[in-house]
Amino acid sequence: MSEAVVPGVSRSAALTRQPAFWVVITLLAVGAVRMSQIAALFLKSYPLATVTAIGMFALLAVPFWLFVSELDFLEREPAGLRVLAFAWGGLVATSVSIPGSTALDNLIAKLASPDLAAEWGAALAGPTVEETAKTLGVVAIVLIARAQVNSVLDGIVYGALVGLGFQIVEDVVFAIGAVQLAGQGDQVQPVITTFLVRGFLAGVWSHTLFGALAGAGIGYLVVRRDRGRGHRVGVAALALLAAWASHSLWNSPLFRESLGDGAPALLAVLLFKGMPPLLLVLYLVHRAHDREAAYYVSVLATVRDPQLITEGELRALGSGSRRGAARRHAAASAGRRARAAVRRLQRAQAALAVELSRATADPALPARVEVRAGEVRSHRAVLAALGHPEAVEGARSWRHTASTVGTAVVAVAVVWVVLSALGGG
């Protein structure tokens, strides 16, 4: 059996029959009540600002959600569990963290000094409580749907979604806090400023990233059964520590004054504090994805039926960039419908690979494999009718390179303008 993936069964046991499921649901319900009370207070005092904040940050969540959901293209997590992870972050972790972080910050002031709490309270109290509460969300998913956490990448995805839920709700709370602090009544300007700072500039390096780090550790703990339990617990603890350290670095007063207030200095601080965890997560995602892809490609390679997958498609399916290149090649040679058809074919091939892996684990599932194989053949027929029978990558086009470079330049320019507009310039 591969070390990278532990095949799960398709929906073996009903969640509702598990006592742990009801514990988790109860926690979610309590969190929902608590956060609803806070939202009601906000709506009563600042209705326009609250609705605006919820709307803006909900929109911000969409690209994050789509990106994180796509990370595991080959074996997408069930929508219900993705929603559960997001809800845990937004309802449970937040409602626990609000009193917990405040209390820990107070304890730092009491047991050490108010000066230490003022300088380092946010860097010590917040990460300690919040990272623990968020990581427990991934643990909760393992408890109720262990079969759906069968690769390190699954842990990363669930952890990132828990972090995303936390980030969005926390941003709304901060936005309304800014409205209250501004003392201008029910105004949206502080919401927009908070959106630019916390959502746009800091969003990439925020809780989604920290949650992904901790989630990778839980995924490793559950999946890597070839390693001893002590080793896996150590790796999970190390991942949680990395999430804590990243969060702590981000909240810390380091470099706050030494680099000045200009836009270049603010950009340098953003990169210096945010880049290390971002690079670490990108490395983990890349490694976990490649390991998972290698496993599923090896499963599909046993099919030896070019109607289901060709040699070229096997190569393309194993890499996110090559899957994208295959779609672009289809668009260039046969139009947008071919691009969409290639995407559907790749999705169907991935689903077939997952069913095949489950069928080797559970021989009672050949019927589902046949259903998936039928879907692949169907999409193959559509593609053939469009005059593009094989979903393989073409030659690298200069247009794509130029588009990538142009997008990066525009992104840096937009960040620069926002930093300057926020007083950095």
Add this chain to the structure above:
Amino acid sequence: MGRVTRRQLTDLPGILSLPAALTLASILAALAFGLPALDRAVPAGRPVASGLPYPVAAGVTVVPPPGADLDVTGTRPGDDRGTVLFRLGPVRYAIEVEPFDGDLTAAAVRLRQRLTGISGHRVSGTQLAVSTAGGLAGVQGGYTAGDRDGRYAVFVAHGLIIEVMVTGDDVDLEHVLPAIDASTRTLRYETER
């Protein structure tokens, strides 16, 4: 490759999912209720030197009222902003300093709107001019917060806003307000930091 059952998907203690879930809930409870309980159990008051200026933040100092304790949970000093919280029995005496680019009128409007933005808070009475021994000019007024009364004062100087909030019930306030007013008049911006 053999048959993989659900139990075999991991070697974590699978039969313990309910106890594990309850353990998870207990950890959350410890964070949400245990830490606040511990926080309440540790005293927050610290004695402050009587008659000596206390540094609030950003070069602003104040001489605390006699008999006041420093509440470290509401005290966060800083180079450009900060807060201090004194307690005289059940009465809270808080001072907050932060950068501000408006004038005194704007500062007073901001503070009153912040007060009325809090559920149950209402500004009461008229607003009066006030000044400190160090030459800071400001305004002060009163407000109610449910069954508690409050006084506020606000000053603007050197690009800073200094907000003073005093809260307590009527009887307690009556006893300590003269001392707090005297303390507020000692607010000073130290140019030599």
